[in-house]
Amino acid sequence: MTNHVLVPVDDSERSTKALEFVFEEFPNARITALHVIDPADFYAATGVDGGAMANYEQIRENHERQAKKILKRAHEQAAERGLEGRFETDEILGGVSRSIVEYTEEHDVDHVVIGSHGRTGASRILLGSVAETVARRSPVPVTIVR
Numbered sequence: 271m272t273n274h275v276l277v278p279v280d281d282s283e284r285s286t287k288a289l290e291f292v293f294e295e296f297p298n299a300r301i302t303a304l305h306v307i308d309p310a311d312f313y314a315a316t317g318v319d320g321g322a323m324a325n326y327e328q329i330r331e332n333h334e335r336q337a338k339k340i341l342k343r344a345h346e347q348a349a350e351r352g353l354e355g356r357f358e359t360d361e362i363l364g365g366v367s368r369s370i371v372e373y374t375e376e377h378d379v380d381h382v383v384i385g386s387h388g389r390t391g392a393s394r395i396l397l398g399s400v401a402e403t404v405a406r407r408s409p410v411p412v413t414i415v416r
Contacts, residue, residue, distance in 0.1 A: 272296055272299045272380045272381045273299055273300060273378075273380050274299060274300045274301075274302065274377070274378055274379050274380050274381075275292050275296050275299045275300070275301050275302070275379070275380065275381045275382070275383055276302050276304055276370070276373065276374055276377070276379040276381070276382045276383070277289050277292050277301065277302070277303050277304065277344075277382075277383050277384070278303075278304050278305070278306065278366075278370050278382070278384050278385075278400075278404075279303045279304065279305050279340055279341070279344050280305065280340060281336070281340055282385060282387060283385075284385025284386055284387055284415065284416070285385040286347075286385075287385055287415050287416075288383050288384055288385040288415040289303060289344055289347055289383075290347070291383055291413070291415045292383045293347070293348070293351050293353065295383075296381070296383075298356075299356070299380070299381075300356045300357075300358070301348070301353065301356060301357045301358070302357075302358050302359070302360055302377070302379070303341060303344040303345070303348075303357070303358075303359045303360075304359070304360050304361070304362065304370065304373055305337045305340050305341055305359070305360075305361045305362075306361075306362055306363075306364060306365075306366045306369045306370060307330075307333050307334065307337055307361065307362070307363045307364075308363075308364070308365060308366050309330075309363060309364070310365070311329075311333060312326055312329045312330055312333065334361075337361045338361070341359040341360075341361060344359055345357065345359055360373075366400050367400050367403035367404055367407070370382065370384070370400070370404050370408075371404060371407045371408055371409075374408055374409060374410055375409055379410055380410055380411075381410055381411050381412075381413065382404060382408055382410060382411070382412045382413070383412075383413045383415060384400070384401045384404055384405075384412060384413070384414055384415070385401070385414070385415050385416075386399070386401045386414045386415065386416050387399065387400070387401070401414045402414075
């Protein structure tokens with residue numbers, strides 16, 4: 271029996287579908303929607319020149335604001351289904367795949383449901399797939415929603 275389901279969320283349609291899947295397939299489980307803020311995104315946006323670090327704090331704050339919006343939307347989806355009592359959200363900072371797996375280990379998660387992003391070709395080979403990495407490294411079952 272699944273008691274605690276983790277759903278990593280971002281602003282993608284696949285993530286929304288994963289959350290809806292959990293609402294349907296795990297009607298009695300505790301559900302956690304998790305958003306991971308990747309600090310590598312800050313550096314990618316700032317570049318490496320000396321003046322870029324002045325923008326780092328602003329970029330971090332923008333990512334945190336976006337995370338709060340994403341988690342608020344997830345909470346609203348749960349509320350529409352009357353699931354407030356068993357639905358929670360969390361936000362962490364770190365590498366996405368690694369953070370999801372570590373969160374799973376540290377928070378007694380029984381199952382992970384994650385949306386795929388459907389990358390193809392060179393971008394998939396170069397960037398890898400968060401869903402695929404989580405599925406390979408997770409200590410619990412993982413469902414990938416397309």
